[in-house]
Amino acid sequence: MTHESVALEALARLFEDMDRNYGETARRHGFACHGCPDNCCHTRFYHHTLVEYLYLRRGLEQMTPAEQGFIRTTASQQVQHANACMNHDQPPRLMCPLNRSERCLLYAYRPMICRLHGIPHATRRPDGRYLEGPGCDDFYRQCGPGTHAPLDRSPHYTAMAQLERRLREQAGYRDKLKMTIAQMLLMDLKIF
Ligand code: SF4
Numbered sequence: 001m002t003h004e005s006v007a008l009e010a011l012a013r014l015f016e017d018m019d020r021n022y023g024e025t026a027r028r029h030g031f032a033c034h035g036c037p038d039n040c041c042h043t044r045f046y047h048h049t050l051v052e053y054l055y056l057r058r059g060l061e062q063m064t065p066a067e068q069g070f071i072r073t074t075a076s077q078q079v080q081h082a083n084a085c086m087n088h089d090q091p092p093r094l095m096c097p098l099n100r101s102e103r104c105l106l107y108a109y110r111p112m113i114c115r116l117h118g119i120p121h122a123t124r125r126p127d128g129r130y131l132e133g134p135g136c137d138d139f140y141r142q143c144g145p146g147t148h149a150p151l152d153r154s155p156h157y158t159a160m161a162q163l164e165r166r167l168r169e170q171a172g173y174r175d176k177l178k179m180t181i182a183q184m185l186l187m188d189l190k191i192f
């Protein structure tokens with residue numbers, strides 16, 4: 001097996017852990033993520049890991065050439081539109097190019113933040129700092145205002161960082177990454 005295949009298999013297992021942890025926490029709170037009016041697939045999240053980029057690309061490569069072409073065209077239009085908005089100091093709010101009729105076309109390959117968003121969360125940073133973040137608006141509509149036991153993201157972030165470090169060492173890749181989904185869909189990085 002190649003270094004890339006080993007890393008992507010490890011990421012698939014890590015995503016299973018995240019999905020399980022998220023599902024259990026959501027059930028405990030009585031929260032269900034169902035096509036809410038805010039739909040966070042509109043949010044311009046950034047993604048920073050090589051391993052998540054390679055995983056999304058693997059999903060994309062399994063689609064037909066026509067589907068890939070359509071997705072890349074949509075992604076390209078969105079990148080242009082986002083650049084135009086930012087040139088006019090307007091925050092872009094665009095639906096992710098992978099969202100079709102409220103469904104994610106690459107659901108099994110979606111990155112970490114798409115899996116963890118929505119539930120209040122906590123993280124223990126490597127420097128010992130403890131950070132908490134809120135859930136989405138729909139979480140509080142469903143579960144009520146106030147404080148809720150957070151989803152601990154620390155083990156997932158730690159496992160992701162280890163996986164990323166190992167893959168980068170193997171590939172000799174040092175560049176920093178900061179990409180939207182649209183940018184990931186358009187990027188053609190040769191790693192190995
Ligand atoms: S990758 Fe999928 S889940 Fe993530 S923002 Fe895009 S459509 Fe939504």
Ligand code: SF4
Pocket residue numbers: 032033034035036037038039040041117118119136137138139
């Ligand atoms: S995580 Fe929250 S904001 Fe995102 S689609 Fe689900 S309910 Fe809506």
